[in-house]
Amino acid sequence: MAIVNRTPDSFYDNGATFALDAAIASGVAAFEAGADLVDVGGVKFAPGPPVPVAEEIDRVVPVVQALSAIGPVSVDTFHADVARAAIDAGAAVINDTTGLHEPAIADVVAASEATLVVAHSLAVPRTQHPLPHYDDVIGDIAAFLHDRVERAVARGVPRERIIIDPGHDLNKNTRQSLELTRRLRELADTGLPLLVALSNKDFVGESLDRGRTDRLAGSLAAAVFCATQGARLFRVHNVRESVDALRMVEAILGWREPAYELHNTRPEGND
Template sequence: MSHYEPPLISAHRVIGGRSYDFSRQVAVMAIVNRTPDSFHDRGRTFALAKAKEAVTAAAEAGADWIDIGGVPFAPGPEVSVAEELDRVLPVVQAAQGLAVVSVDTYRPEVAREAIRAGAGVVNDTSGLRDVRMAEAVAGTDATLVITHSLAAPRTAYPSPRYGDVVAEVAAFLRSRVALALEHGVRPEQIIVDPGPDLNKNTRHTLDITRRLPEIADIGHPLLAAVSNKDFIGETLDAGQGERLSGTLAAVVFCVLNGARIVRVHDVAATVDAVRMTEAMLGFREPAYLRHNI
């Protein structure tokens, strides 16, 4: 099967106490939001008990990582640092030992507390808009996800314009990686995410996905956060709740083109798709052999 193998910086990593070889392995990151206004689940796991149930279910479905968010990137009402901490820290604690724990936040104050509580990954969708985020991760064993976006979190950015969206996203990520390194983050702590649909329209996201190797060439493991996003809905004329097959196609395409972490809502189906893709690429042995043996 034709596929792209990115020139990885530190392919072998220990993240959240678990070892990964991203030259031959893909991590499935489950999404658990403690928010009332997330674009997909619309508050389904906002209640703490529901969030804890979702963490357990994601782990049982085979999630390698669990990404816990307390504030969406999209525009919405202000959420204080204290409220965000109240939302995410109990879920971080509940997820300990079940999977690598990630916290989706753009606030260094939240990142520091989450790392202290056991989070192994900080997923910064603002792309180091606040450089103190790099300082919060530097000197720890946590991994930092640096994401491309144009607007400040919770801020509208209508009709984004790019000359060459892929070149501009890659240049942004390279500059933010350099900034992180300048502030003490080690190369083996960094993951990059081109930010599908974040301040991008459907054509932009399709272009990024089609040319994903140009982003993967940055060299740090690449995270693909494509699950149930509007570029899938607009491409297929599919509403929320009708985008699983499109999501799985996008996930497999991204893996074939260099993604090594995929961030998703539908864990069990994605785990099957990713593990099957790994097997066809020669990365993984079958669970068992019986047919025609």
């Protein structure tokens, strides 16, 4: 899942894809680099002033319309009206990083054929949640996700169209995100498809003492580890490198055939 932020203040690219043509070009390049899905966001998760719903719709819908002609598109939103407009424009997935803070999102998804990503986070959207505390990181996250999934199912979203995301760094400090990563298998064993969004996040930077533009190696290491622990979808900034890393995991585990075979397959040898 490649990230396209149509925001002027995104934490990673600082608005590099805010312009419509830049956002569309970034999505096209992501598909060309091997992304299976492009996730378009019009409002960042981090605290900040509210963005009017109409403005968020104006940001994401043209990108969805352009990219959905090429491949599947997801929209990162916590507003039901934005979700509805995105689905009408061709979005296949609604990625709610607030875990159904606005429950009507489930109603919108249920009335469509779209898939719903339910993420774990604690704060009211776009507000701070200082000093987050968990009695048991995985246990608390699992309980939250179970509750929100059941709410979505009760509102008519088929369970087979729900994906869970434990929300690395979302209202979690670095030690909590590291423990979440270590114990990810416990969430994967719930049986629902598991997405991780850890690309270039602060827990990577703080673990390695790396700035936001220097976290690729750490992000790839975390993604590979999560793949071995049951994660099956990865929300990433660096598409080509992430695709290579995860395809290599698939090849090692026997899920993907090598692209070609030449090494030591000829009588004359080729060491």
